[in-house]
Amino acid sequence: SERIRIKDALQSAAPLDRIVIKGWVRTKRDAKGFSFLEVNDGSCLTNIQIIIDEKAAGFDELKLIHTGAAVAVIGKLAESPGKGQKWEVHATELQLVGAADPETYPLQKKRHSDEFLRTIAHLRPRTNKYGAIFRIRSESAFAIHQFFHERGFVYVHTPILTGSDCEGAGEMFRVTTLPPGYTKTGEGMYEEDFFGKEANLTVSGQLEGEAYACSLDRIYTFGPTFRAENSNTPRHAAEFWMIEPEFAFADLNDNMALAEDLVKYMTEYILNHCAEDLELFAKYVDQTLMGSLNNLVVSEFVRLPYREAIQILQQSGQKFEFPVNFGTDLQTEHERFLCETHFNKPVIVYNFPKTIKPFYMRVNDDNETVAAMDVLVPRVGELIGGSQREERLDVLKQRIQELGMDETPYWWYLDLRRFGTVPHSGFGLGFERFLMMVTGVANIRDVIPFPRTPKSLDF
Ligand code: 4AD
Ligand code: MG
Numbered sequence: 001s002e003r004i005r006i007k008d009a010l011q012s013a014a015p016l017d018r019i020v021i022k023g024w025v026r027t028k029r030d031a032k033g034f035s036f037l038e039v040n041d042g043s044c045l046t047n048i049q050i051i052i053d054e055k056a057a058g059f060d061e062l063k064l065i066h067t068g069a070a071v072a073v074i075g076k077l078a079e080s081p082g083k084g085q086k087w088e089v090h091a092t093e094l095q096l097v098g099a100a101d102p103e104t105y106p107l108q109k110k111r112h113s114d115e116f117l118r119t120i121a122h123l124r125p126r127t128n129k130y131g132a133i134f135r136i137r138s139e140s141a142f143a144i145h146q147f148f149h150e151r152g153f154v155y156v157h158t159p160i161l162t163g164s165d166c167e168g169a170g171e172m173f174r175v176t177t178l179p180p181g182y183t184k185t186g187e188g189m190y191e192e193d194f195f196g197k198e199a200n201l202t203v204s205g206q207l208e209g210e211a212y213a214c215s216l217d218r219i220y221t222f223g224p225t226f227r228a229e230n231s232n233t234p235r236h237a238a239e240f241w242m243i244e245p246e247f248a249f250a251d252l253n254d255n256m257a258l259a260e261d262l263v264k265y266m267t268e269y270i271l272n273h274c275a276e277d278l279e280l281f282a283k284y285v286d287q288t289l290m291g292s293l294n295n296l297v298v299s300e301f302v303r304l305p306y307r308e309a310i311q312i313l314q315q316s317g318q319k320f321e322f323p324v325n326f327g328t329d330l331q332t333e334h335e336r337f338l339c340e341t342h343f344n345k346p347v348i349v350y351n352f353p354k355t356i357k358p359f360y361m362r363v364n365d366d367n368e369t370v371a372a373m374d375v376l377v378p379r380v381g382e383l384i385g386g387s388q389r390e391e392r393l394d395v396l397k398q399r400i401q402e403l404g405m406d407e408t409p410y411w412w413y414l415d416l417r418r419f420g421t422v423p424h425s426g427f428g429l430g431f432e433r434f435l436m437m438v439t440g441v442a443n444i445r446d447v448i449p450f451p452r453t454p455k456s457l458d459f
Helices: 006-010 060-064 114-118 128-150 206-216 252-273 275-284 289-298 306-314 332-342 393-402 408-418 431-439
Strands: 016-031 034-040 048-053 070-079 087-098 199-201 218-226 239-248 302-305 347-353 369-377 381-388 424-430
Touching (some): 006 016, 006 048, 006 087, 016 048, 016 087, 060 087, 128 218, 128 252, 128 275, 206 218, 206 239, 206 408, 206 424, 239 252, 239 431, 252 275, 252 289, 252 369, 252 424, 252 431, 275 289, 275 431, 302 306, 306 332, 332 347, 332 369, 332 381, 381 431
Parallel strands (some): 302 347
Antiparallel strands (some): 016 034, 016 070, 034 048, 218 239, 239 424, 347 369, 381 424
């Protein structure tokens, strides 16, 4: 088609006699004899200015065009005399593609609150901020695939419907089938199992990922995961995306190195490929953003044994809401104190007490800690959780027993330790948490297109 995206038009080296622009009107301004439209087509943050000379023929529809309308414009790309922008369009033809009623269109020129915009999640990507967030989300996903592809990791699609609980935390959504002939009567829900078996939405693709790492050597998953934790926090969603690499012949040190490389790679990619969108966040959301991201890509992440982390927190003189002792899980306030206040760069805490970690983590020689790691980053706290896996069949079976778990559903997982077992490691990176770190957006609901949190299922 003849159409040019605004991003490309704005990068034109020379004026153009004829271009076709299609997009949505952000604002319309009338002056004597002229109208000005600011049009955005989603390709970039910047709008293109369309100038319409009302005396020229063919602009009958102009009076029907308001904020929110979809338009098609044919015109000349000409140098803009105004400051700030190099190009503008002098319209020769203008077509209203889809009208928007100015009385009822919810997005007017003023700035709207994030809370209000959540109630119109279907329209919020038409604002500068949300357009930028979701372009950055897309670029980040691309960066992840590129990172792993460059390192020979195979992308594995692990199941969404599963029979086992990876984290053993019982935070699963149960999946039921409806009986034949079921019609919604309003009398409540039917509870039926998945064709006669208990099924859940996956909380993590790790266990299945391990099977593929123990054959393809290095793999990653990248898909939606689900947690039925009813926690109304700015960092937890019921549905979120996780990146989970898993690799064979790798110990905890290799795991920490891979995690650090990945976070730096993603951050650098966004700095290089989303500069215009990032500027918006640096200007309006968090003025320290650029300094912090640039600092992250050049700094060496701190590697801190859990035991020492506890000492630092205890000796910090800070008044924490939750006290810390050996054996307590770190809360967001502790995590942020470590990476923001104390070290001012990302921190990898490792060797956690086994009492607060799942069954699959490798038990250390002290028999008190496991080879676990959490990567803590500014603005977010825990971005990554991972570990070296327990590859010794006897130790693994003993851990399952100690935790009072039923071994039966893990028969295939134990097979991996029976046949050609190998030291291996992996981690999970919360995709939305990364987006919060890189944009400074403080609520996870604002980096997911249609967030699933307690009380939000409208869309
Ligand atoms: O620490 P988690 O629970 O680790 C696992 O699920 C492992 N099986 C991963 C692995 O080793 N393959 O979760 C990993 C990351 C967290 O660090 C956090 O960033 C994110 O996933 N996360 C959530 N993000 C949004 N909402 C939630 N409810 C989240 N729960 C975890
Ligand atoms: Mg965790």
